[in-house]
Amino acid sequence: MKLRHLMTLGTLLVLSLVFLAPLRLEAKIVSPDFVALSKRLKPTVVNIRTVKHVKARATIRGPGSSMGNDPFADLFGQFFGQQIPQQPRKQQGMGTGFIISSDGFILTNNHVVQGADEIMVKLSDGREIKAELKGRDDKLDVALLKINDKAPLPFAELGDSDALEVGEWVMAIGNPFGLAHTVTAGIVSAKGRVIGSGPYDDYIQTDASINPGNSGGPLFSGSGRVIGINTAIIANGQGIGFAIPINMAKAVADQLKATGKVVRGYLGVNFGALTPKLAKSLGLATDKGVIITHIEKGTPADKAGLKVEDVIVQFDGKPVNAETDLPKVVAATPVGKQVKIVVIRKTKRMELQLVVGQQGRDTAAAGEPATASIGISIRELTPELARQLGLKDVKGVVVSEVRSGSTAEEAGMVQGDLILEFNGQPVDNLDSFSKLAAKVAKDEVVRLLLRRPDGSFGYVAVTAE
Numbered sequence: 001m002k003l004r005h006l007m008t009l010g011t012l013l014v015l016s017l018v019f020l021a022p023l024r025l026e027a028k029i030v031s032p033d034f035v036a037l038s039k040r041l042k043p044t045v046v047n048i049r050t051v052k053h054v055k056a057r058a059t060i061r062g063p064g065s066s067m068g069n070d071p072f073a074d075l076f077g078q079f080f081g082q083q084i085p086q087q088p089r090k091q092q093g094m095g096t097g098f099i100i101s102s103d104g105f106i107l108t109n110n111h112v113v114q115g116a117d118e119i120m121v122k123l124s125d126g127r128e129i130k131a132e133l134k135g136r137d138d139k140l141d142v143a144l145l146k147i148n149d150k151a152p153l154p155f156a157e158l159g160d161s162d163a164l165e166v167g168e169w170v171m172a173i174g175n176p177f178g179l180a181h182t183v184t185a186g187i188v189s190a191k192g193r194v195i196g197s198g199p200y201d202d203y204i205q206t207d208a209s210i211n212p213g214n215s216g217g218p219l220f221s222g223s224g225r226v227i228g229i230n231t232a233i234i235a236n237g238q239g240i241g242f243a244i245p246i247n248m249a250k251a252v253a254d255q256l257k258a259t260g261k262v263v264r265g266y267l268g269v270n271f272g273a274l275t276p277k278l279a280k281s282l283g284l285a286t287d288k289g290v291i292i293t294h295i296e297k298g299t300p301a302d303k304a305g306l307k308v309e310d311v312i313v314q315f316d317g318k319p320v321n322a323e324t325d326l327p328k329v330v331a332a333t334p335v336g337k338q339v340k341i342v343v344i345r346k347t348k349r350m351e352l353q354l355v356v357g358q359q360g361r362d363t364a365a366a367g368e369p370a371t372a373s374i375g376i377s378i379r380e381l382t383p384e385l386a387r388q389l390g391l392k393d394v395k396g397v398v399v400s401e402v403r404s405g406s407t408a409e410e411a412g413m414v415q416g417d418l419i420l421e422f423n424g425q426p427v428d429n430l431d432s433f434s435k436l437a438a439k440v441a442k443d444e445v446v447r448l449l450l451r452r453p454d455g456s457f458g459y460v461a462v463t464a465e
Contacts, residue, residue: 031169031222032169032171032222032223032224034171034183034185037171037220037222037224038171038173038183040224041156041171041173041218041220041224042124042173042181042183043123043124043125043154044098044099044154044155044156044218045096045097045098045099045124045156045173045174045181045217045218046096046097046098046099046106046121046122046123046124047094047095047096047097047121047122047175047180047181048094048095048096048097048108048112048113048119048120048121048122048131048145048175048216049092049093049094049119049120049121049122049128050092050093050094050095050112050113050116050118050119050120051090051091051092051093051116051117051118051120052090052091052092052093052115052116052117052405053089053090053091053117054089054090054091093112093116094112094175094178094213095108095109095112095113095175095213095214095215095216095217096108096112096173096174096175096213096214096215096216096217096218096230097112097121097145097216097217098156098173098216098217098218098226099153099154099155099156100155100156100158100226100253101153101155102152102153102154102155103152103153104146104147104148104149104153105134105144105145105146105253105257106121106131106144106145106146106147107142107143107144107145107216107229107249107253108142108143108145108215108216108217108229109141109142109143109215109216109229109231110136110137110138110140110141110142110143111141111215112143112215112216113133113136113143113145114136114138114143114403115403115405116133118130119131119132119133119145121145121147122180123153124181129147129148129149130147131145131146131147132145132146132147133145134146134256134257134260135255135256135257135259135260135261135262136256137252137256137262138377138401139199139200139262139264140200140244140248140249140252140262141231141244142229142244142249142252142253142256143216143256144253144256144257156218156220156225156226157224157225157226158225158226158246158250159221159223159225159226159227159246160225160227160246160247161204161227161228161245161246161247161248162245162247164188164191164204164221164227164245165188166187166188166189166190166191167187167188168187168188168221168222169185169186169187169221169222170185170186170187170188170206170208170219170220170221170222170227170228171183171184171185171208171219171220171222172184172185172186172206172208172209172210172214172217172218172219172220172230172241173217173218173220174210174211174213174214174215174216174217174230175213175214175217176209176210176211176212176213176214177211177212177213178213179213182214184208184209184210185208186206186207186208186209186239187206187207187208188204188205188206189205189206189207189239189240190204190205191204191205191245193205193242194324195232195242199324199327199328199331200248200327200328200331201324202245202248202324202328203231203232203242203243203244203245204219204227204228204242204243204244204245205240205241205242206219206228206241206242206243207239207240207241208241209239209241210230210233210241211233212233214230214241215230215231215232216229216230216231217229217230218230219243226246227243227245227246228243228244228245228246229243229244229246229249230242230243231243231244248328248332251332263335263358263359264330264331264332264335264358264359265330265331265332265333265334265335265337265356265357265358265359266299266300266330266335266356266357266358266359267299267300267301267306267330267354267356267357268295268296268298268299268300268301268302268357269292269293269294269295269296269299269301269306270292270293270294270295270380271290271291271292271293271312271323271326272290272291272293272323273290273291273322273323274287274288274289274290274291274311275287278291282309282311282344282346282347283346283347284311284344284347288313288319288320288321288322289311289312289313289320289321289344290311290312290320290322290323290325290326291309291310291311291312292306292307292308292309292310292311292312293308294308295307295308296431299357300354300355300356300357301354303354303355304341304352304353304354304355305352306341306343306352306354307345309345309346310343310344310345311343311344311345312326312341312342312343313342313343313344313349314340314341314342315329315330315333315339315341315342316329316333316337316339316340316341317340330356331359333356334356335356335357335358336355336356337355337356338353338354338355338356339353339354339355339356340352340353340354341353341354374406374407374408374437374440374446374462374463374464374465375402375403375405375406375407375408375409375462375465376399376401376402376403376406376408376413377399377400377401377403378397378398378399378400378419378430378433379397379398379400379430380397380398380429380430381394381395381396381397381398381418381429391418394418394420394451395420395426395427395428395429396418396419396420396427396428396451397418397419397427397429397430397433398416398417398418398419399413399414399415399416399417399418399419400415401415402414402415406465407462407463407464407465408462411460411461411462412460413448413450413460413462414452414453416452416453417450417451417452417453418450418451418452419433419448419449419450420449420450420451420457421447421448421449422436422437422446422447422448423436423446423447424447440464441464442464442465443463443464444463444464445461445462445463445464446461446462446463446464447459447460447461448460448461448462
């Protein structure tokens with residue numbers, strides 16, 4: 001009996017160790033103290049309210065639109081459109097930001113403050129202070145504001161987004177739907193997400209609840225440091241939000257603080273994805289890298305000896321594995337720096353030296369929008385973009401952005417317009433558009449032939465600014 005009793009106790013002890021072992025492992029996974037974090041970090045987050053004065057202008061009601069019971073109005077409207085006066089109005093917006101220094105510098109999204117005539121910042125203590133826009137970067141969607149206060153302000157510490165791991169706890173504080181200082185928590189769902197917003201897509205995906213009004217707000221790590229700027233959500237998607245990595249925003253913020261503008265590196269090449277079939281046709285064992293499809297004469301790439309069909313696999317010591325990698329590493333490289341580029345040319349690995357140029361000084365970099373003097377940004381109509389827009393055998397450039405308050409906006413131009421002609425001259429690509437736009441003088445009226453997003457065609461007249 002005693003022996004059987006001891007065996008039973010031994011068996012129970014072994015079983016208890018087996019079942020308790022996972023419990024001890026689970027006990028090591030401790031979530032952050034969100035109560036303490038919220039109390040400490042809320043004062044560093046601000047609500048942003050913007051006001052934009054929309055000018056009165058006449059809009060055109062196009063062909064086929066009924067103006068009422070007047071048959072003559074309908075007849076003339078079909079051919080010339082009808083001028084419908086609008087009253088001036090105030091357009092209000094909201095968003096979030098966070099203080100990054102005790103002297104009142106604030107980071108937020110560019111789209112929160114773009115085109116605003118007035119920017120007001122509301123602190124956690126309820127005070128509202130008028131903010132000054134120190135600079136903005138529409139490509140990365142970052143803006144830097146400045147407020148002045150008598151006393152030093154509480155500010156958020158910036159972390160290291162490169163060290164962030166998938167699965168880590170994160171916390172967001174923002175102004176969703178006007179609900180000030182709302183705190184939500186979740187984890188890092190993924191890193192390096194490309195969502196089609198521009199050439200520098202490298203988003204942190206999180207399931208921490210993010211909604212309209214959270215834009216520009218901080219995404220905190222479990223230690224309470226900012227590791228991202230909450231920027232985008234997927235419509236109708238639950239638990240899918242995106243934040244700009246803070247390491248990318250830091251470099252932009254430093255430039256905006258120093259000069260009010262952002263300068264990026266430039267190569268002067270067009271490039272494409274290296275698909276498995278394309279890699280096989282080139283005799284390559286891997287599809288890692290990007291393939292050069294065009295080189296502008298006199299550019300840094302041309303001077304360095306790069307050639308069409310070269311496959312770039314490394315830039316300044318950083319690997320280039322995919323099409324989205326190259327724009328980011330080039331843009332982040334200081335202008336004038338000499339870097340080493342590793343390419344594969346006809347199956348042979350080569351190293352070339354290149355001096356990085358300045359984007360926008362001569363020609364826009366591949367994949368980058370070129371801004372004309374009429375208040376728009378444009379992109380090359382690549383085969384991929386043409387497929388997305390459902391276009392076949394069409395040449396032109398696509399309007400990627402219309403600046404708020406610009407003459408282009410007043411003329412009725414919208415994102416997605418395809419520019420086919422510029423003052424009667426055909427527009428085949430970004431280069432031809434840039435050459436035509438360079439000849440335009442201030443206050444000159446430019447005539448553009450557009451293919452609208454709905455498939456219709458029409459002319460607009462825009463005054464150069």
